[in-house]
Amino acid sequence: MPKTIFDLVNAPNIATYYQENNSNRIPYLGETLFPSKKQLGLDLSWIKGSKGLPVALKASAFDAKAELRDRIGVTKLETEMPFFREGMRIGEKERQEILKVMGSANSQYLMPLINRVYDDVANLVDGARVVPERMIMQLLSTGQISITSGRQVYEYDYQLSEDNQVTLTGTDQWSNEDANPITDIKEWQDEIEDKTGTRPTRAICTRKTWNYLANNKTIRLDMNPLGGQNIILTDSMVQQYLSNKLGLTIAVYNKKFSTEVGGESQLFFPDDVFTLIPEGNLGNTYYGTTPEEADLMSGNTDAQVSLVDNAIAVTSVKEPHPVNVYNIVSEIVLPSFESIDNIFIAKVADATP
Missing domain, CATH: 3.90.1690.10 (phage-related protein like domain)
Structure with a gap:
C-alpha cells in the first residue's frame, strides 16, 4: 500500500499509464508526413522552409507561467517561441477521497480514483499532440503557421511561392x-x-x-x-x-x-x-527542450519529470501544504518543411x- 499521494501520482506513473493506454493509437496524418525529431532548445535556423531557408519568426513571448486548467473549463496555451504548457492540480474533493481510501482497508477503490487523475493529465498530453498536427495542417493548407493564445498572435512564414x-x-x-x-x-x-x-x-x-x-x-x-x-x-x-x-x-x-x-x-x-x-x-516535427526537461537533465529540480515519446514533458510537483500534486504537461514544437x-x-x- 502506498504511503503518500506522491507514491501514486507522479510523472513516471502518469507517462507509463498514457503510453500503455495509447499503444494502439492511430497516428495523425501529419505525424506520418512529418516524423518527429529531437533537438536541444529551439534554434529556428534548424527549422527550414522554402529553399532550405530559416523560417521567419514574426512574434514571440517569454517567461509564460503554466495556466491551470479547470476540470470543465477551456484550454489555454502559453506560448514561448513556441512553448506550450498547461497544468492541472488535483481538486480538494479528489484529494480528500484519495487520502481517505489510502487510510482504509478498501484499497480496491483507490486505483479508479487515481486513474481519474491520470486521465486528466492524459487529456493534456492529447492536447499537446493536437498542437503539431494543427501546425502541420496549417502549413499544408496555407504555407504558414498562425497561433493565437489569449491576446498574443504568433506567426511563422515558410515562404511558399x-x-x-x-x-x-x-x-x-x-x-x-x-x-x-x-x-x-x-x-x-x-x-x-x-x-x-x-x-x-x-x-x-x-x-x-x-x-x-x-x-x-x-x-x-x-x-x-x-x-x-x-x-x-x-x-x-x-x-x-x-x-x-x-x-x-x-x-x-x-x-x-x-x-x-x-x-x-x-x-x-x-x-x-x-x-x-x-x-x-515532407519535413520533420522538431521537439525542443522544455524548461522542465532541462531541469531534469541538469538534476536541478525537486520535481519528477518524464517524457512521452521523447517529446512531451510530464512534470509532477509536490505541494506540501495542503498535501497535493501539481501536474504539468509542456512541449516546444515546430515543424520544418524542406519539401x-x-x-x-x-x-x-x-x-x-
Missing part, C-alpha cells in the same frame, strides 16, 4: 459540377514537375472537397460513358479512377479538434482546399458560412 498556390473562381470552382478538376490537377502536377523535377503523386482534402470530385459530371461521364450521370460511385471507385488517370492517391482527412476558446469542433485541414504533395517525408517547394495548394471553392 505564389506560383505554388491558386484560387479558382467562377465556374472553374469544383463546387460547380460542370468544372473540370482532372484538367486542373494534371496542370498543377505538371507545373511542380517542370519546376522541381518532382511530380506530386499524393493529395489531401476533406470529405466536402472529395465530394466535389465524386459528384463531378465530367468524372462521372468519363467513368461510365454509357450510364451517364446515373452511376453510383463509391470512394474506392473514384480513388482507382484518379490513380489510373493521374497516378494520384488522395487522403480524405476529416479529423477534428476542439478549439482553445469555446471548445468548438474544428477540422485540422480546411474544407475547399486541395493540396498536392510528393512521395516521402515545401514540391507542393501545390489550391483553393477550389468558396467556403460556405
Whole structure:
C-alpha cells in the first residue's frame, strides 16, 4: 500500500499509464508526413522552409507561467517561441477521497480514483499532440503557421511561392459540377514537375472537397460513358479512377479538434482546399527542450519529470501544504518543411458560412 499521494501520482506513473493506454493509437496524418525529431532548445535556423531557408519568426513571448486548467473549463496555451504548457492540480474533493481510501482497508477503490487523475493529465498530453498536427495542417493548407493564445498572435512564414498556390473562381470552382478538376490537377502536377523535377503523386482534402470530385459530371461521364450521370460511385471507385488517370492517391482527412476558446469542433485541414504533395517525408516535427526537461537533465529540480515519446514533458510537483500534486504537461514544437517547394495548394471553392 502506498504511503503518500506522491507514491501514486507522479510523472513516471502518469507517462507509463498514457503510453500503455495509447499503444494502439492511430497516428495523425501529419505525424506520418512529418516524423518527429529531437533537438536541444529551439534554434529556428534548424527549422527550414522554402529553399532550405530559416523560417521567419514574426512574434514571440517569454517567461509564460503554466495556466491551470479547470476540470470543465477551456484550454489555454502559453506560448514561448513556441512553448506550450498547461497544468492541472488535483481538486480538494479528489484529494480528500484519495487520502481517505489510502487510510482504509478498501484499497480496491483507490486505483479508479487515481486513474481519474491520470486521465486528466492524459487529456493534456492529447492536447499537446493536437498542437503539431494543427501546425502541420496549417502549413499544408496555407504555407504558414498562425497561433493565437489569449491576446498574443504568433506567426511563422515558410515562404511558399505564389506560383505554388491558386484560387479558382467562377465556374472553374469544383463546387460547380460542370468544372473540370482532372484538367486542373494534371496542370498543377505538371507545373511542380517542370519546376522541381518532382511530380506530386499524393493529395489531401476533406470529405466536402472529395465530394466535389465524386459528384463531378465530367468524372462521372468519363467513368461510365454509357450510364451517364446515373452511376453510383463509391470512394474506392473514384480513388482507382484518379490513380489510373493521374497516378494520384488522395487522403480524405476529416479529423477534428476542439478549439482553445469555446471548445468548438474544428477540422485540422480546411474544407475547399486541395493540396498536392510528393512521395516521402515532407519535413520533420522538431521537439525542443522544455524548461522542465532541462531541469531534469541538469538534476536541478525537486520535481519528477518524464517524457512521452521523447517529446512531451510530464512534470509532477509536490505541494506540501495542503498535501497535493501539481501536474504539468509542456512541449516546444515546430515543424520544418524542406519539401515545401514540391507542393501545390489550391483553393477550389468558396467556403460556405
